[in-house]
Amino acid sequence: MASSKAVPFTAVAFEDEFWAPRQAAVRTATIPFLYGQYEKAGIFAALDVHAPVDALPIPHEVTPIGTKPATPVMYAPLSLILKHGAASGAHAVS
Numbered sequence: 001m002a003s004s005k006a007v008p009f010t011a012v013a014f015e016d017e018f019w020a021p022r023q024a025a026v027r028t029a030t031i032p033f034l035y036g037q038y039e040k041a042g043i044f045a046a047l048d049v050h051a052p053v054d055a056l057p058i059p060h061e062v063t064p065i066g067t068k069p070a071t072p073v074m075y076a077p078l079s080l081i082l083k084h085g086a087a088s089g090a091h092a093v094s
Contacts, residue, residue, distance in 0.1 A: 014020045038044055045051065 014023055
């Protein structure tokens with residue numbers, strides 16, 4: 001039986017024809033687009049711990065338990081957005 005060895009996830013690279021293009025699309029288009037949307041919506045400003053306390057600066061909607069929101073919402077991991085930021089020369093999606 002072949003043995004396996006744990007490696008750090010940063011040492012793994014996808015160079016196949018399936019995952020590599022998808023990762024490149026997320027890195028070059030999706031993350032910069034979402035970063036811009038988060039800035040425009042004020043989400044990063046809302047996370048500023050040194051900002052004065054005001055009313056909630058980002059739009060929100062309360063949905064009663066057991067019901068579905070009227071509009072489906074997709075979230076990107078905020079840690080990923082903050083780590084990569086908006087790449088220069090990124091493609092915007094409209």
